[in-house]
Amino acid sequence: MTTILLAIDTDVERAKEQVESVTTLPLMREDTRLIIYHVFRADGEGADARNLRSVSTAIEKLEDAGFEVEVRQSSGDVVRGILDEAERIDADIISLAGRKRSPTKKALFGSVSQDVLLKSERAVLFETTTN
Structure with a gap:
């Protein structure tokens, strides 16, 4: 069984x-566990990641491709x-999407994707977008 954690943010195009x-x-659908994961930056009490367009779009496209999908969320x-979630589910791969940014913007605003890439001991699949 291959377990992939898709860390989805709120951008629909990046999620696609x-x-x-x-x-x-090259994954066998029946031997692949896909978990869509969203982290709300503020207290997520009462929030539901399934209500985000990016998450609902990802669910729809993955299910159309023949995958079963779980959705999980946290805040902070x-x-x-x-x-932590990758560790908890023993993910084989962490899937991230980021946008191309100049070195100055990275230095000023940081990068979630960059931090995960540098701190993870797991394989990371990184999709870069221009938006």
């Missing part, structure tokens, strides 16, 4: 590209949340 990168992998520090 991220899903496409996963669905093109995004990087810590992704790394």
Whole structure:
């Protein structure tokens, strides 16, 4: 069984590209566990990741491709949340989507994707978008 954690943010186009990168992998649908994971930055009490357009789009596209999908969520520090959830489910791959940013913007605003890439001991599938 291959377990993939798709860390989905709120951007629909990035979610579509991220899903496409996963669905093109040579995976046996029945032997693949896909978990869509969203971290709300603020207290997520009462929030439901399934209500986000990015998450609902990802679910629809993955199910159309023949995958069963689980959805999980948390709130707080995004990087810590992704790394902790990957550990909790023993993910083989963490799937991320990010946008191209200049070195200055990275230095000023940081990058969740960069932090996960640097801190994870797991394989990371990274899809870069231009938006």
